[in-house]
Amino acid sequence: MASDPAHSRFTLDRVLPGSPAHAFRFWSDPKLKNLWAGCHPDWTEREVRHDFRIGGHDFSRLADPMGVEHEVDIAYLDIAVPDRVVYSYAMRVDGKPLSASLVTLLFRPHNCGSLMRYDEHLLLLDGSDGAAAREIGTGHGFDRLEAVMAESLAAMS
Structure with missing residues (x-):
């Protein structure tokens, strides 16, 4: 019998350098997103696809040093350039469902930069309470x- 899923929600606010349009590019442009989104430099890419549009999907399958495969499948539900992105994503480990999430990402002008608000509704399917680790x-x-955004603005100066 499968364990009961755990529900959680968290919101992260970040003040980022540059305009909301500049911040948005680091989510929409695959080359820029790859500069910061890969969290494990010692993992091996098996498959990576980017399709940033409403109805599009990003997909990655990576292997950790032990050979365990980790998949992330993102479906873009709404995109309002440069203000908002709404997407869902599912994670699997060795083909077994781990979690499903709904994310709203907002970009707003803030002083000399941008306020990015990330709001995730998380469902952990394995019954674990890994919400704190995800956050x-x-x-x-x-x-x-x-850091990558600050470097890019410094290079433009």
Whole structure:
């Protein structure tokens, strides 16, 4: 018998350098997204696809150093350039469903930069309470996003 899924929600706000349009590009342009979104440099890419449009999908299958495969399948539900992205995503480990999420991503002008608000409704299908780890991991990704964006603005100066 499968364990009961755990529901969770978290919101992360980040003030990013540059305009909302600049921040939006780091989600919509596959080359820019790849600069910050990969969280495990020691993992091997098996398959990666990007299709950033309403109805499009991003998909990645990576293998960790032990050979365990991790899949992320993103479906874009709504995109309003440069203000909003709404997407769902599912994660699997060695083909077994791990989680499903609905994410709303907003970009707003804020002082000399942009406020990015990330709101995730998370369903952990394996019965674990890994929501805190997901929030921490997402935050680490946004640390990388902020650094990469700052580097790109410095290079443009």
